[in-house]
Amino acid sequence: MKVTCMVNGEERVADGVWAGESLLYVLRERLGLPGSKNACEQGECGSCTVYLDGLPVCSCLVAAGQAEGRVVVTVEGLSEGERLHPVQEAFVAAGAVQCGFCTPGLVVAAHDLLERDPDPSEADIREALAGNLCRCTGYEKIIEAVHVAARRRLPEGRREVG
Amino acid sequence: MRRPTSWAEALSVRAAAPDLLPIAGGTDVMVELNFDRRRPPGLLDLTRVPELATWTVFDGTVELGAGVTYAQVVADLGDLLPGLATASRTVGSPQIRNRGTVGGNLGSASPAGDAHPPLLAAGAVVELESVHGRRSVPVSEFFIGVKRSVLEPDELIRSVRVPCATGPEQFSKVGTRNAMVIAVASFALRVDPGRRRVGTGIGSAAPTPRTAPEAETFLAREIEAADAWASRDPLPAPVVRRFAELVAAAASPIDDVRGSASYRRHALTVMATRTLGWAWDEYRQGVPA
Numbered sequence: 537m538k539v540t541c542m543v544n545g546e547e548r549v550a551d552g553v554w555a556g557e558s559l560l561y562v563l564r565e566r567l568g569l570p571g572s573k574n575a576c577e578q579g580e581c582g583s584c585t586v587y588l589d590g591l592p593v594c595s596c597l598v599a600a601g602q603a604e605g606r607v608v609v610t611v612e613g614l615s616e617g618e619r620l621h622p623v624q625e626a627f628v629a630a631g632a633v634q635c636g637f638c639t640p641g642l643v644v645a646a647h648d649l650l651e652r653d654p655d656p657s658e659a660d661i662r663e664a665l666a667g668n669l670c671r672c673t674g675y676e677k678i679i680e681a682v683h684v685a686a687r688r689r690l691p692e693g694r695r696e697v698g
Numbered sequence: 699m700r701r702p703t704s705w706a707e708a709l710s711v712r713a714a715a716p717d718l719l720p721i722a723g724g725t726d727v728m729v730e731l732n733f734d735r736r737r738p739p740g741l742l743d744l745t746r747v748p749e750l751a752t753w754t755v756f757d758g759t760v761e762l763g764a765g766v767t768y769a770q771v772v773a774d775l776g777d778l779l780p781g782l783a784t785a786s787r788t789v790g791s792p793q794i795r796n797r798g799t800v801g802g803n804l805g806s807a808s809p810a811g812d813a814h815p816p817l818l819a820a821g822a823v824v825e826l827e828s829v830h831g832r833r834s835v836p837v838s839e840f841f842i843g844v845k846r847s848v849l850e851p852d853e854l855i856r857s858v859r860v861p862c863a864t865g866p867e868q869f870s871k872v873g874t875r876n877a878m879v880i881a882v883a884s885f886a887l888r889v890d891p892g893r894r895r896v897g898t899g900i901g902s903a904a905p906t907p908r909t910a911p912e913a914e915t916f917l918a919r920e921i922e923a924a925d926a927w928a929s930r931d932p933l934p935a936p937v938v939r940r941f942a943e944l945v946a947a948a949a950s951p952i953d954d955v956r957g958s959a960s961y962r963r964h965a966l967t968v969m970a971t972r973t974l975g976w977a978w979d980e981y982r983q984g985v986p987a
């Protein structure tokens with residue numbers, strides 16, 4: 537089966553796709569986009585999170601053929617060339633990256649949260665990231681990274697004091 | 699993979715190729731494929747069938763397309779179907795709620811499916827269709843065994859018809875942690891002053907999701923006898939206790955890795971007591987239906 541979809545703004549074609557193959561497999565193995573990580577393949581860890589038609593989803597649970605004609609954005613599509621996206625910069629600045637395996641999925645989930653809610657509470661952040669597991673950091677620095685990213689995005693007047 | 703773009707086309711593909719595995723959000727199907735638990739000859743993608751992806755309200759009933767996701771239910775149906783919306787909020791994670799559908803939950807027919815208790819409590823009806831016609835099956839008759847339903851190989855789930863709430867609805871789920879849990883036991887309650895009835899739904903505590911009919915009739919009768927639909931007086935403690943006992947008695951739980959049978963019964967008693975307390979308080983305060 538041939539699958540054609542928009543990936544990070546470009547039309548991409550994957551050939552020889554088996555009907556039950558996941559979008560994650562196609563992105564990593566057929567389209568050379570290894571940013572989305574493959575860990576559990578059962579929707580539990582979120583390390584494969586990508587945008588599909590604007591919604592964050594586990595790409596391991598999308599059949600590749602379901603992405604035909606759809607718009608996919610992976611973590612690679614968030615940075616501009618070598619310039620990191622502000623959410624990525626905030627992860628670096630907050631020390632939220634250790635082994636980094638969970639980071640691409642978390643960056644997409646955090647990016648989506650901030651698009652919907654530029655000034656999320658800690659509870660909102662925890663809820664939005666509930667589908668992303670991290671073995672290393674204990675999450676505190678990840679939560680902090682989202683706060684940092686939010687503060688950097690917010691116009692002066694709306695920043696929390698302190 | 700077949701990718702029909704209309705309901706009629708989906709039904710004819712289903713009739714011609716009943717071996718193809720229907721896939722909606724894929725949150726159950728893809729786990730099975732990724733782990734080689736299943737090797738269907740191909741997939742029947744339902745995500746391009748527009749009829750499945752929408753909901754409408756007609757005559758006090760929501761007709762919820764099988765392909766409506768949990769995220770949509772949470773966003774759109776909190777007022778009309780608060781029980782289903784509350785249950786949908788507890789499903790998986792944001793990523794799972796963005797893909798997983800109510801129709802897929804029914805299709806999988808897991809005793810732990812979180813949509814089932816509120817659909818049971820609401821007295822919902824599943825609409826099944828094949829090229830030969832349509833039939834309506836009450837949710838309480840839809841499940842016939844662990845992960846088995848009355849769905850025939852040439853049929854698809856079109857929608858589920860759910861009477862709108864006329865009063866408070868509650869959903870409660872016991873699991874091992876707060877996010878991403880499969881229910882160890884769950885319970886949904888509908889207090890339905892508009893129809894003078896009480897609805898219940900039990901999850902994860904029998905081979906199939908089921909109602910607690912004796913608990914429903916008992917409580918509706920007590921409310922009626924005390925004229926409490928009108929007075930909204932507090933429910934006497936013995937009535938609440940008896941209701942909870944009848945709920946727990948309706949279950950036939952098993953011991954498994956997630957919990958023991960006696961724990962599940964106990965959990966049901968606690969959930970029935972709490973949800974009734976919350977729902978009746980809400981009713982007393984006249985929180986709008």
Ligand SMILES: Cc1cc2nc3c(=O)[nH]c(=O)nc-3n(C[C@H](O)[C@H](O)[C@H](O)COP(=O)(O)OP(=O)(O)OC[C@H]3O[C@@H](n4cnc5c(N)ncnc54)[C@H](O)[C@@H]3O)c2cc1C
Pocket residue numbers: 578579580719720721722723724725726727728729744764765788789790791794797798799800801802803804805806810811812813849853854855856878879880881
């Ligand atoms: C990480 C994770 C967490 C989860 N957490 C929960 C949870 O908290 N609560 C819960 O209840 N579930 C949970 N699930 C299970 C799953 O998300 C739900 O069962 C969901 O409702 C399935 O919907 P879907 O659209 O993804 O179904 P799919 O996987 O696409 O399909 C499921 C089944 O239904 C059939 N089917 C789908 N649509 C139709 C149709 N229109 N007609 C006929 N058959 C159809 C398919 O053939 C398949 O057998 C979780 C899953 C994962 C991976």
Ligand code: FES
Pocket residue numbers: 573574575576577578579580581582583584585594595596597
């Ligand atoms: S690899 Fe997809 S959720 Fe873990």
Ligand code: FES
Pocket residue numbers: 632633634635636637638639669670671672673
């Ligand atoms: S940094 Fe290692 S898994 Fe999160």
